[in-house]
Amino acid sequence: MLEGIHHVAIICSDYPRSRQFYSEILGLKIIDENYRKERRSYKCDLALPDGSQIELFSFENAPTRPSRPEAQGLRHLAFRVQDIANAIEHLSAQGVECEEVRIDPYTQKRFTFFADPDGLPLELYELPAN
Structure with missing residues (x-):
């Protein structure tokens, strides 16, 4: 469906x-x-x-929505990237800070978080091309 x-x-x-x-x-x-x-x-x-x-x-006058600590509702928005290091380098050059890269314990894929201008949690999730 x-x-x-x-x-x-x-x-x-x-x-x-x-x-x-x-x-x-x-x-x-x-x-x-x-x-x-x-x-x-x-x-x-x-x-x-x-x-x-x-x-x-x-x-x-839209009301703010808490995102931290882990509030109910949408947790974050994840973007698929082929090379997380290049994506982080691009964001850093634009003044966007990323958290330390972590490894998903279930998939062994690398990921990191950053925020949009309103603090919305965004994620980079590395899925290299096959």
Whole structure:
């Protein structure tokens, strides 16, 4: 029945800052961007290379959502990368700090965490090309 994830929606506290982070720092392609006057809200659709998308929204006075300590709900968003060292180097050059690389005890794959401008936990999960 389910065939994959189409998109993940994120409400930003500072839309221009998040738009720049996801498009320029993470390199996601902007495929559509609209200002919805009736809602005084921006919506930006960003594409990942596999076709999945991230939607960024701005809403006035949106309440904050705790992500730490481990709050109920969405825990983090993980991005697949082929070379975690190169991805970390790219993020570091942009001023984005990553946690120490860890090894998943079940899959033996390498991963690390970093945060978006609102503190949303993001993960890099290394899956080298075969």
